[in-house]
Amino acid sequence: MLDWDHIFATRSTRMRASEIRELLKLLERPDIISFAGGIPDPALFPDAAFKDAYAEIFSSAQVNAALQYSVSEGYKPLREWLVGQMKKIGIECTVDNVFITSGSQQALDYLGKLFLSPKDTALVTWPTYLGALQAFNAYEPHYDQLNPNGNRTPDTYREQAAKNGGAVKFAYLSADFANPTGETVDRQGREKVLDLADELDIAVIEDGAYQSLRYNGEPVSPLLAIEIARKGSIENTRTIYSGSFSKTLAPGLRVGFVVANMSVIRKLVLMKQAADLHSSTINQIAIATVAERIFDDQVAKIGAAYSARRDAMLAALEKYMPAGTSWTKPEGGMFIWVTLPKGLDGAQLLARSIETEKVAFVPGQAFFADRSGENTLRLSFSCANEQMIEEGIQRLGRLIRSAEVKAA
Amino acid sequence: MLDWDHIFATRSTRMRASEIRELLKLLERPDIISFAGGIPDPALFPDAAFKDAYAEIFSSAQVNAALQYSVSEGYKPLREWLVGQMKKIGIECTVDNVFITSGSQQALDYLGKLFLSPKDTALVTWPTYLGALQAFNAYEPHYDQLNPNGNRTPDTYREQAAKNGGAVKFAYLSADFANPTGETVDRQGREKVLDLADELDIAVIEDGAYQSLRYNGEPVSPLLAIEIARKGSIENTRTIYSGSFSKTLAPGLRVGFVVANMSVIRKLVLMKQAADLHSSTINQIAIATVAERIFDDQVAKIGAAYSARRDAMLAALEKYMPAGTSWTKPEGGMFIWVTLPKGLDGAQLLARSIETEKVAFVPGQAFFADRSGENTLRLSFSCANEQMIEEGIQRLGRLIRSAEVKAA
Missing domain, CATH: 3.40.640.10 (Type I PLP-dependent aspartate aminotransferase-like (Major domain))
Structure with missing residues (x-):
């Protein structure tokens, strides 16, 4: 195979595969409860x-x-x-x-x-x-x-x-x-x-x-x-x-x-x-x-579904997250942002989560231009039903507690 | 209005409107026989x-x-x-x-x-x-x-x-x-x-x-x-x-x-x-x-229509073009390329053509990275029927003859 790096423009040699794209492949595993993908629920398409x-x-x-x-x-x-x-x-x-x-x-x-x-x-x-x-x-x-x-x-x-x-x-x-x-x-x-x-x-x-x-x-x-x-x-x-x-x-x-x-x-x-x-x-x-x-009817339809999911996720976070974990309370959209107790790492947590708890999310670091935010993660509520949300957040809470014990 | 030129990247300040895009607007005038647009004939869409x-x-x-x-x-x-x-x-x-x-x-x-x-x-x-x-x-x-x-x-x-x-x-x-x-x-x-x-x-x-x-x-x-x-x-x-x-x-x-x-x-x-x-x-x-x-049937259908138009255009060029004008004999595609007698300018010819003969084509200069090729033009045969081709090329031949007289 030819080595092309010297022919590519500088900008091209820097391109890296998207971490999120790689993660999205996890969505295809039916045993995983996924809060990872930032995509709309196809069941709501008009x-x-x-x-x-x-x-x-x-x-x-x-x-x-x-x-x-x-x-x-x-x-x-x-x-x-x-x-x-x-x-x-x-x-x-x-x-x-x-x-x-x-x-x-x-x-x-x-x-x-x-x-x-x-x-x-x-x-x-x-x-x-x-x-x-x-x-x-x-x-x-x-x-x-x-x-x-x-x-x-x-x-x-x-x-x-x-x-x-x-x-x-x-x-x-x-x-x-x-x-x-x-x-x-x-x-x-x-x-x-x-x-x-x-x-x-x-x-x-x-x-x-x-x-x-x-x-x-x-x-x-x-x-x-x-x-x-x-x-x-x-x-x-x-x-x-x-x-x-x-x-x-x-x-x-x-x-x-x-x-x-x-x-x-x-x-x-x-x-x-x-x-x-x-x-x-x-x-x-x-x-x-x-x-x-x-358009307006469709936005209302999506809003009814997504807001119920958001409410379910916020309620579950309240119920299952350990002290020291905080999260945003969005008035719309598809995402909740979680800040973990100091010392925990979102990427490590994801690896463990996939293995033991079968819950997927996106570690927050990728969203920082300076690659900070190790102890953050993004949860999407757009594609999960209320039952999956309850179950998934319960597992996530358990995981964070156990990670805290290990980190301590 | 704000002056943005100093905020734009260098590449952006250099962008110019496409000459061909401007020309394509002429296609909308029903009195013009157009050999300008390099687009497929919508009547042949499957x-x-x-x-x-x-x-x-x-x-x-x-x-x-x-x-x-x-x-x-x-x-x-x-x-x-x-x-x-x-x-x-x-x-x-x-x-x-x-x-x-x-x-x-x-x-x-x-x-x-x-x-x-x-x-x-x-x-x-x-x-x-x-x-x-x-x-x-x-x-x-x-x-x-x-x-x-x-x-x-x-x-x-x-x-x-x-x-x-x-x-x-x-x-x-x-x-x-x-x-x-x-x-x-x-x-x-x-x-x-x-x-x-x-x-x-x-x-x-x-x-x-x-x-x-x-x-x-x-x-x-x-x-x-x-x-x-x-x-x-x-x-x-x-x-x-x-x-x-x-x-x-x-x-x-x-x-x-x-x-x-x-x-x-x-x-x-x-x-x-x-x-x-x-x-x-x-x-x-x-x-x-x-x-x-x-796919194969569609390609055969397009080929039958376009080759008849190409043949009509080649025959009309043979019949109406003055000596000193030459052109390509394509075995496919949508275009014939015409080289005018030295001293004639495709862009000037187009301006005159729109005014007097109502025939559109693309002056060749835009296709040269060094902006040479003044005495060339591109004819497209994909969207014109045989009758329009005969009529349009006859007019174009007349125009080139008269331009030669003026140039001489």
């Missing part, structure tokens, strides 16, 4: 609505357009529907501010490509979405810690970035029910991130993948909505909002979107022309049809 | 087969998997079908050598990303596929001229690349019915490209987008097949074959593929995990179903 949508495409004059090449910015009726959705959450925009991607993962890849030269700095929360780190890593950045409610001065960011040989280019955060913590950034934290971005003259990437999945509590305006209110028009804003249909309708179609000022959208359109021409035409039409018909 | 494929997904147990996340390497039955197809053209491989992309444009983007650091050199033919230049440009390479039947020594390539501050990383070519020329590289040319690649220790990217569309003449083995025969196993080869269903089944689903040694495939899988997770699950299943059932 498959009847999709069945109709595809059937209608093939019995209408649309069929030729659905199978043909289309424009890089995306299917216009879908973008128009999104303009209406955005308006509902305070984001006033036009169809020219909306760009369709192949899932929101692609938005993160494109935004990394758009902003990051090697050695530039991206600000991310500790922990942050692992997929964002993977997408940005291809463009060889450094990371610095974004703490929405913290008080670091802009200069400390500037100096650190300069020391690393580049400039701060953007702050990335998921403000609602973030993967992996499930936590929401409050209004004050959002305002502070916008202030920091203005002071540093950088972009803000607001990952809204879970935004629709609120089960209780009061909605907080998206950063982009707050910034539009501050600055009078989306054209004056530096926040780039990315969203997805993967958590609400279905991930298998690979349809997501970006909402931003036109100067960013135009660049993303050019980037997409060069990278994959456009997202699947037929899938964009199907998503538009299904979204128009049942 | 929509009945696709209709059945999607309907079957929704009435089977597959539906949940079709709408769910899936693996980055692609849908296994589709990859298995491709192993069989590859075998038919002399490419012996396993399912682990096959990777599914969102169209072959994505393969070009990923291969640029895999190999090119800024200032590296890519070898391309003069002219070459414009989409390849656009995909590679994001990674800031230099270009040098690949002439399959030429006699440049490896050292001249090495020296030129070093002068530009990098190394030669790959040779890119479309060996069958290339876009834009319609020409095929003969066996000797393929052997020479492989020799050069061995001597330079670089990869070869073989773009097989039009490979299935042969209407007459003898097939020539793909470079990858020749190299496997030389080296005993695909694992010892440096040729990376990219293919597409866009020209045979339908482009709107965005399904293409790469066949290569496992060391390259593993990197591409990691890259895709970070960039868009995977191509649409439901579309991969639909493509696999349709390909298994009707």
Whole structure:
């Protein structure tokens, strides 16, 4: 076999297999109770609505357009529907501010490509979405810690970035029910991130993948909505909002979107022309049809199921976790974030868990740009029923207790 | 509006709108006879087969998997079908050598990303596929001229690349019915490209987008097949074959593929995990179903229609073109390449043509990495019927004659 490493670009030699992807293989073992995968429950997919949508495409004059090449910015009726959705959450925009991607993962890849030269700095929360780190890593950045409610001065960011040989280019955060913590950034934290971005003259990437999945509590305006209110028009804003249909309708179609000022959208359109021409035409039409018909009902249906699972998991954690273990209480999304007693290691715990207790989760370290967070783990409640949750958390509590004994 | 240029990465500030995309807008004017767009004729899409494929997904147990996340390497039955197809053209491989992309444009983007650091050199033919230049440009390479039947020594390539501050990383070519020329590289040319690649220790990217569309003449083995025969196993080869269903089944689903040694495939899988997770699950299943059932019939159907259009265009060129104008005689694909008498400019001719003769084509200059080829143009025969071809080429001949008079 040829040795290719000297032919690959630097960025390529650094690529590593995703720990989470490897873990997801465990899902296939039927004896494991899995809280690992961050995927939606397929039993909740609106498959009847999709069945109709595809059937209608093939019995209408649309069929030729659905199978043909289309424009890089995306299917216009879908973008128009999104303009209406955005308006509902305070984001006033036009169809020219909306760009369709192949899932929101692609938005993160494109935004990394758009902003990051090697050695530039991206600000991310500790922990942050692992997929964002993977997408940005291809463009060889450094990371610095974004703490929405913290008080670091802009200069400390500037100096650190300069020391690393580049400039701060953007702050990335998921403000609602973030993967992996499930936590929401409050209004004050959002305002502070916008202030920091203005002071540093950088972009803000607001990952809204879970935004629709609120089960209780009061909605907080998206950063982009707050910034539009501050600055009078989306054209004056530096926040780039990315969203997805993967958590609400279905991930298998690979349809997501970006909402931003036109100067960013135009660049993303050019980037997409060069990278994959456009997202699947037929899938964009199907998503538009299904979204128009049942989006709100579907979100309500998912919310009812997931919130019951979240409640079951929170109750079980309360019941079975030893003192010294803490966890988040998310108002939406798919995840609960657990902090173990000091000295315990999530990765070691997982290895033991698979062997003895047959419970899977994701060790938290992978979500930290600095590889800290050894004593944390992510639990997903989206794909387990209440009974499995009770049983799985009981086992996990037992495991943590026994690990504490060993560590002591 | 914010000025973003100082926040964008260098690569992003260089992006320019595609000339071809702008031209494609002309297709929407009903008074224009267009030979511009390089797109398949939607009247030939196998929509009945696709209709059945999607309907079957929704009435089977597959539906949940079709709408769910899936693996980055692609849908296994589709990859298995491709192993069989590859075998038919002399490419012996396993399912682990096959990777599914969102169209072959994505393969070009990923291969640029895999190999090119800024200032590296890519070898391309003069002219070459414009989409390849656009995909590679994001990674800031230099270009040098690949002439399959030429006699440049490896050292001249090495020296030129070093002068530009990098190394030669790959040779890119479309060996069958290339876009834009319609020409095929003969066996000797393929052997020479492989020799050069061995001597330079670089990869070869073989773009097989039009490979299935042969209407007459003898097939020539793909470079990858020749190299496997030389080296005993695909694992010892440096040729990376990219293919597409866009020209045979339908482009709107965005399904293409790469066949290569496992060391390259593993990197591409990691890259895709970070960039868009995977191509649409439901579309991969639909493509696999349709390909298994009707691929050969569909290729025969397209071939019958396109070859008649090619023949009509070649006959019309013979009849209406003035002396001093020459053109290629493709044995397949969708394009004929015209070289105008010296002194004529394709771009100027197009402007005049739209105004007076209402015929659209693509000026050739955009296909040259060095922006030469002013006196060339690309004609596509895939979407015009024989009558339109006769009429359009007659008008084009008249235009060229009158331009010659003005130029003289």
